[in-house]
Every structure is written in C-alpha cells, then in structure tokens.
Amino acid sequence: MFGKLFKKKEEVTDISLVAPVSGVLVALEDVPDPVFSQKMMGDGVAVKPSNGEVVAPIDGKIVQVFPTKHAVGIMADNGAEIMIHIGLETVSLEGEGFTAHVGEGDRIKQGDKLITFDLQVIGEKAKDTVTPIIVTNTDDMSEISVEDKKEVTAGQDEIVIVKK
Incomplete structure (x- = not known):
C-alpha cells in the first residue's frame, strides 16, 4: 500500500548532452590550447560557434x-560537472561581449538560454571562438563518449554521452 509512497527515487546514471551552441564540432584534442587539448580540465568536446547563444546542454543546476561571464558550470542530475568555456583566453575580456541569463543556484532545463555573447567581439579580441564543453569530474564517471558529427544545432543535437 505504501510501496509507491516510500519508494526510493531512481538514480540517474547515464545522460546525454546536446550541443550548447550551434556550429562545427571540434575534437578536444584539436583545440589550440593545451589546457583543453591535453584534457587537463577533463574530457569532452568543443564547438566552433556559428552564433552567440549558449543553451543548457542538460537538465541540472x-x-x-564566472564573474567575466565567459564560462558557466552546471551540475547534471547524474552528478557530472559540466563546464562550458566560451572562446579561448576570453577571461581577459573582463566580461566585454558577454551577457549571463542565469545565476548560481538556478535550476535549468535542457535548451534554456544561459549566456549570449557577441561573436564578432570574441573573434576580434580573443585567441579563438572555439567553445570547449568539458566534464570536469571525468574521473568520477565510468565513460564519456563523443558523438561523431560535423555540424550541430544548439539544444537539439546530442554530442556527448556521460555514464556514471
């Protein structure tokens, strides 16, 4: 009788990340920055953006x-910690060209707008516009696999599978 009432909530183990930004998928090893290409921050993939809107790749929190709005960290429902880093060496822009639409503690759904950025400003003033999407706690996950795609659409195309 009370079985459903006291039933333990099922734990989420496998998640799929959709592209947080539209553009061309780039292997992490091909990102022109050793911090990302050598996976010092974790495993993942990158996108060379075709527009300036970043959406949530997954449901989470x-x-x-970042105060400079060039990056955002998300805790997925399976415990994966996802960082989206817009462009390379963009912290030096001190927020120029970036607008955050979320704040720390916000609950988000896949596809929610997170950050908008001026692609032209980033292209002119940063090292590169390529945007890494990293699972920063890679060691806590059992498998991270990147989908084999060329062009991706934000909020639609699956790009990474993360298994806990």
Missing part, C-alpha cells in the same frame, strides 16, 4: 557563472 548552475553551480558557477
């Missing part, structure tokens, strides 16, 4: 919006 915002754990960090």
Whole structure:
C-alpha cells in the first residue's frame, strides 16, 4: 500500500548532452590550447560557434557563472560537472561581449538560454571562438563518449554521452 509512497527515487546514471551552441564540432584534442587539448580540465568536446547563444546542454543546476561571464558550470542530475568555456583566453575580456541569463543556484532545463555573447567581439579580441564543453569530474564517471558529427544545432543535437 505504501510501496509507491516510500519508494526510493531512481538514480540517474547515464545522460546525454546536446550541443550548447550551434556550429562545427571540434575534437578536444584539436583545440589550440593545451589546457583543453591535453584534457587537463577533463574530457569532452568543443564547438566552433556559428552564433552567440549558449543553451543548457542538460537538465541540472548552475553551480558557477564566472564573474567575466565567459564560462558557466552546471551540475547534471547524474552528478557530472559540466563546464562550458566560451572562446579561448576570453577571461581577459573582463566580461566585454558577454551577457549571463542565469545565476548560481538556478535550476535549468535542457535548451534554456544561459549566456549570449557577441561573436564578432570574441573573434576580434580573443585567441579563438572555439567553445570547449568539458566534464570536469571525468574521473568520477565510468565513460564519456563523443558523438561523431560535423555540424550541430544548439539544444537539439546530442554530442556527448556521460555514464556514471
């Protein structure tokens, strides 16, 4: 009788990340920055953006919006920690060209708008516009696999499978 009432909530183990930004998928090893290409921050993939909108790749919670708004951290429902880093060496722009639409602690759904950015400003003033999507706690996950695609659409195309 009370079975459903006291039933333990099922734990989420496998998740799929959709592209947080539209553009061309780039292997992490091909990102022109050793911190990302050598997977010092974790495993994942990158996108060379075709527009300036970043959406949530997964349901979860915002754990960090960098003060310069160039990166955002998300805790996925399976415990995966996802960081989206817009462009390379963009911290030096001190927020120029970036607008955050979420804050720390916000609950988000896949496809929600997170950050908008001026692609032209980033292209002119940063090292590169390529945007890494990293699972920063890779060691806590059992498998991270990247989908084999060329062009991706934000909020639609699956790009990474993360298994706990």
